[in-house]
Amino acid sequence: MDGTVVRAERLTKRYADRLAVDSVSLTVRPGEVFGFLGPNGAGKTTTLRMLLGLIRPSGGRASVLGARPGSPAVLARVGALVEGPGFYPYLSGRDNLRVLSRYRGLSDRAADAALDRVGLGPRGGDRFRSYSLGMKQRLGVAAALLGDPDLLVLDEPTNGLDPAGMADMRRLLVDVAAGGQTVLLSSHLLAEVQEICNRVGVIAEGRLVAEGTVADLRGADALLLRAHPLDRALAVAMQLAGDDAVEVADAGLRLDAEASLVPRLVRELVADGVDVLEVRAAERSLEEVFFQMTGPDPGGPPSAPTAQEVS
Numbered sequence: 001m002d003g004t005v006v007r008a009e010r011l012t013k014r015y016a017d018r019l020a021v022d023s024v025s026l027t028v029r030p031g032e033v034f035g036f037l038g039p040n041g042a043g044k045t046t047t048l049r050m051l052l053g054l055i056r057p058s059g060g061r062a063s064v065l066g067a068r069p070g071s072p073a074v075l076a077r078v079g080a081l082v083e084g085p086g087f088y089p090y091l092s093g094r095d096n097l098r099v100l101s102r103y104r105g106l107s108d109r110a111a112d113a114a115l116d117r118v119g120l121g122p123r124g125g126d127r128f129r130s131y132s133l134g135m136k137q138r139l140g141v142a143a144a145l146l147g148d149p150d151l152l153v154l155d156e157p158t159n160g161l162d163p164a165g166m167a168d169m170r171r172l173l174v175d176v177a178a179g180g181q182t183v184l185l186s187s188h189l190l191a192e193v194q195e196i197c198n199r200v201g202v203i204a205e206g207r208l209v210a211e212g213t214v215a216d217l218r219g220a221d222a223l224l225l226r227a228h229p230l231d232r233a234l235a236v237a238m239q240l241a242g243d244d245a246v247e248v249a250d251a252g253l254r255l256d257a258e259a260s261l262v263p264r265l266v267r268e269l270v271a272d273g274v275d276v277l278e279v280r281a282a283e284r285s286l287e288e289v290f291f292q293m294t295g296p297d298p299g300g301p302p303s304a305p306t307a308q309e310v311s
């Protein structure tokens with residue numbers, strides 16, 4: 001393995017004339033929580049299914065833990081929650097896990113350990129059908145954790161959970177990664193990804209539009225300048241930061257430049273007779289970035305969404 005847990009290269013899936021996944025390349029590194037973020041129908045599940053060897057790509061290739069997705073050596077080291085797991089409603093959570101555990105040649109102890117790991121130990125004797133949605137979802141993660149896999153692949157693990165259930169799930173996943181396991185999860189919830197993921201891949205209409213850390217994607221190195229008169233300030237700013245690095249925004253200027261430019265910028269503005277009213281670092285929220293990248297006019301000004309959910 002070359003230091004990556006998952007490597008997808010131009011992975012593509014076509015259904016008739018629909019390109020569900022269009023040439024997606026990404027890497028997931030050991031021990032990280034990688035968030036695969038995109039609106040409904042963007043191609044997240046299809047990509048995860050290809051990485052698990054559940055469906056065959058129409059093009060491109062992928063390796064998981066250094067081998068072909070779905071190969072027996074890989075399957076033993078990957079735990080997944082992609083389609084809702086089929087649990088027996090009349091069996092207890094513990095017995096459900098023991099069934100799965102035996103099926104995979106593991107001991108009952110492995111099942112009990114996984115149950116404890118997701119905090120369901122005390123309710124392990126209750127029937128599955130009496131579980132809340134959050135508990136069912138946690139049991140699904142416990143099933144994926146059976147046998148301590150090196151990689152956990154989870155499709156929308158917090159889908160349908162209430163805020164407390166979501167917070168529980170987030171804690172659990174951060175805890176899993178802290179123990180050294182790698183987590184690849186998909187989500188359409190920005191806040192969630194922002195909170196728990198080390199790195200993010202953003203997918204829209206089948207295409208990966210960005211990959212990087214949350215800080216990378218936000219592009220923290222920008223400055224907002226309010227000054228008068230604005231046209232003179234614009235000329236000075238362009239001279240210093242470059243023509244393409246300055247745009248008019250929010251009744252001022254936005255410069256793609258590092259904070260180290262501020263003293264020189266202010267000096268030159270003042271020397272040119274410009275009144276400097278405000279200079280500050282601009283940090284875009286991941287939400288703004290997301291809408292900018294996935295919206296109908298990529299690269300245009302972001303809309304101003306207020307909801308945390310993007311679909």
Ligand SMILES: Nc1ncnc2c1ncn2[C@@H]1O[C@H](COP(=O)(O)OP(=O)(O)OP(=O)(O)O)[C@@H](O)[C@H]1O
Nearest residue numbers: 015018020038039040041042043044045046047188
């Ligand atoms: N078996 C299939 N046959 C035909 N089209 C499919 C099939 N599976 C997925 N698609 C289409 O591929 C596109 C991507 O679907 P996918 O389920 O991967 O998206 P997603 O990002 O996981 O969305 P969601 O968050 O709604 O699950 C959609 O347009 C979907 O209708």
